[in-house]
Amino acid sequence: MKNLKACKNCHLLTDNDVCPRCSLPTSKRWSGYVIIRDPDHSQIAKKMNITTPGSYALKVR
Numbered sequence: 001m002k003n004l005k006a007c008k009n010c011h012l013l014t015d016n017d018v019c020p021r022c023s024l025p026t027s028k029r030w031s032g033y034v035i036i037r038d039p040d041h042s043q044i045a046k047k048m049n050i051t052t053p054g055s056y057a058l059k060v061r
């Protein structure tokens with residue numbers, strides 16, 4: 001997970017410099033992550049407004 005970057009907008013973890021989902025720059029400065037498999041039934045996903053399964057950073061600076 002070390003080399004991954006997180007999108008500042010949707011918190012999606014990716015190894016791209018730009019988020020594949022929102023086309024916004026990603027940041028190396030993130031901490032904690034959560035894997036969302038079923039956004040419809042996940043409290044965390046609702047809290048973070050996540051609607052698509054994937055790996056997400058909890059905090060992005």
Ligand SMILES: [Zn+2]
Pocket residue numbers: 007008009010011012019020021022023024
């Ligand atoms: Zn994004």
